[in-house]
Amino acid sequence: MSFKNSYLASVMEAVVARNPHEPEFHQAVSEVLESLEPILERKPAYQESGVIEMLVEPERIIKFRVPWVDDSGKVRVNRGYRVQFNSAIGPYKGGLRFHPSVYEGIIKFLGFEQVFKNSLTGLPIGGAKGGSDFDPKGKSNAEIMRFCQSFMTELAKHIGANTDVPAGDIGVGSREVGYMFGQYKRLSNEYTGALTGKGLNYGGSLVRTEATGYGLCYFVEEMLKDNSTSMEGKTVVVSGSGNVAIYATEKAIELGAKVVTASDSNGYVYDPDGIDLALLKKIKLQERKRIKEYAKERPNAVYAEGCSGVWGVPCEIALPCATQNEIDAESAKKLIENGCIAVGEGANMPSTKEAVKLFLESDIMFAPAKAANAGGVSISALEMSQNSQRYNWSFEKVDHMLQKIMVDIYKKSSEAAKEYGYEGNLVVGANIAGFIKVADTMMAYGVV
Numbered sequence: 092m093s094f095k096n097s098y099l100a101s102v103m104e105a106v107v108a109r110n111p112h113e114p115e116f117h118q119a120v121s122e123v124l125e126s127l128e129p130i131l132e133r134k135p136a137y138q139e140s141g142v143i144e145m146l147v148e149p150e151r152i153i154k155f156r157v158p159w160v161d162d163s164g165k166v167r168v169n170r171g172y173r174v175q176f177n178s179a180i181g182p183y184k185g186g187l188r189f190h191p192s193v194y195e196g197i198i199k200f201l202g203f204e205q206v207f208k209n210s211l212t213g214l215p216i217g218g219a220k221g222g223s224d225f226d227p228k229g230k231s232n233a234e235i236m237r238f239c240q241s242f243m244t245e246l247a248k249h250i251g252a253n254t255d256v257p258a259g260d261i262g263v264g265s266r267e268v269g270y271m272f273g274q275y276k277r278l279s280n281e282y283t284g285a286l287t288g289k290g291l292n293y294g295g296s297l298v299r300t301e302a303t304g305y306g307l308c309y310f311v312e313e314m315l316k317d318n319s320t321s322m323e324g325k326t327v328v329v330s331g332s333g334n335v336a337i338y339a340t341e342k343a344i345e346l347g348a349k350v351v352t353a354s355d356s357n358g359y360v361y362d363p364d365g366i367d368l369a370l371l372k373k374i375k376l377q378e379r380k381r382i383k384e385y386a387k388e389r390p391n392a393v394y395a396e397g398c399s400g401v402w403g404v405p406c407e408i409a410l411p412c413a414t415q416n417e418i419d420a421e422s423a424k425k426l427i428e429n430g431c432i433a434v435g436e437g438a439n440m441p442s443t444k445e446a447v448k449l450f451l452e453s454d455i456m457f458a459p460a461k462a463a464n465a466g467g468v469s470i471s472a473l474e475m476s477q478n479s480q481r482y483n484w485s486f487e488k489v490d491h492m493l494q495k496i497m498v499d500i501y502k503k504s505s506e507a508a509k510e511y512g513y514e515g516n517l518v519v520g521a522n523i524a525g526f527i528k529v530a531d532t533m534m535a536y537g538v539v
């Protein structure tokens with residue numbers, strides 16, 4: 092780790108010592124702390140108040156047993172988590188991830204990132220994340236439902252519309268949110284918006300499904316515009332084929348780009364004719380099949396095993412929308428060599444530290460996750476507003492608000508970068524801009 096500031100170095104050392112064996116959490120914290128060096132020089136109160144030491148420690152970690160019965164009658168036991176990281180500027184807010192790789196370190200990294208992302212949105216939401224090591228792959232609908240109900244039976248004790256409002260993430264989409272909301276409503280005997288990403292019949296917001304992918308493209312378009320270009324006519328590589336990837340693909344196509352790839356954890360498809368969005372949606376959203384199937388139905392598309400090969404496909408814009416650390420230094424070098432001009436992170440922390448360094452040292456325009464993928468949680472916050480009003484806004488209204496929020500986040504991040512001497516570095520800009528609102532609020536509260 093490379094800290095010039097000895098205080099920040101000592102905070103980082105303490106984080107590593109206190110949270111051993113959690114490399115993703117260390118990675119997320121070190122990136123933010125490194126960005127804070129220029130602001131600490133100007134405002135020593137951030138050090139004197141202890142606010143940074145408080146920020147790196149979650150307010151509360153909830154860890155629980157999730158027992159359920161599979162279709163053969165066998166009892167299965169998973170582990171559930173909710174890390175309520177910071178509630179300085181609003182109720183805890185952030186998604187739930189169901190994936191076998193989930194452990195405390197993953198949820199902590201995601202919760203920590205969420206604090207700054209949510210601050211950047213300008214909306215009154217604190218940061219949290221949760222999930223389970225449950226693997227939804229190959230499970231029947233009934234098994235998914237029993238798991239979600241058991242998970243919520245415990246989680247319900249800790250959430251609420253004014254306390255903590257979970258939503259989806261990897262492995263948690265509208266089906267899972269439906270099962271969890273149904274169980275929450277039953278347990279609490281209340282009809283309140285304690286989850287977002289709900290179905291449209293029961294308090295969901297229009298545009299929430301599309302929001303992360305659309306928001307990513309709005310952000311990237313603004314970044315390109317600031318550099319006198321646009322998505323129009325560009326070749327785009329997208330990784331993943333889930334919620335974020337599908338709607339990033341949809342908006343990129345709408346903006347005139349040609350998306351040529353989609354992937355999952357087994358491999359990727361390259362379609363030189365441009366991804367057929369209707370086919371992608373049919374395979375992934377309706378049939379819930381693997382991405383391999385796509386190539387079988389398109390004349391010129393090819394499927395390759397292994398998901399990292401997708402970064403070797405020549406493109407001008409890369410949109411990683413699958414998972415953390417999916418772009419390592421080798422993949423970053425390939426993108427740079429092949430003439431990529433912009434990277435927009437749809438997934439959370441999809442680039443390793445080494446990859447980010449390579450992007451920042453190159454001419455590539457780099458849109459970091461905290462800023463670029465904040466569209467999803469922004470519309471979640473607007474879902475909360477609509478639930479409080481007991482009213483639903485139109486698609487056009489919400490989409491317009493999403494566009495404005497993403498442009499504002501771009502402006503805030505690029506202006507903060509410039510103000511602190513890092514013009515063009517949106518990593519530093521987004522981290523500083525996100526930090527200021529939370530840190531100033533915490534200082535107003537004192538030591539709490």
Ligand code: NDP
Binds near residue numbers: 333
């Ligand atoms: P989905 O579950 O809908 O899709 C995840 C996609 O990523 C799938 O194609 C999945 O493939 C792939 N994937 C998952 N794990 C891996 C892995 N280890 N290696 C390669 N591919 C993998 O999730 P989302 O689209 O919602 O989330 C994608 C990313 O976006 C995550 O990083 C999430 O945190 C982030 N994000 C999501 C938001 C949202 O609103 N949903 C908001 C902001 C960020 P497979 O089927 O093989 O597992």
Ligand code: 2IT
Binds near residue numbers: 185187256258465468
């Ligand atoms: O990473 C994220 O921002 C999300 N998974 C969305 C969280 C939310 O509360 O909508």
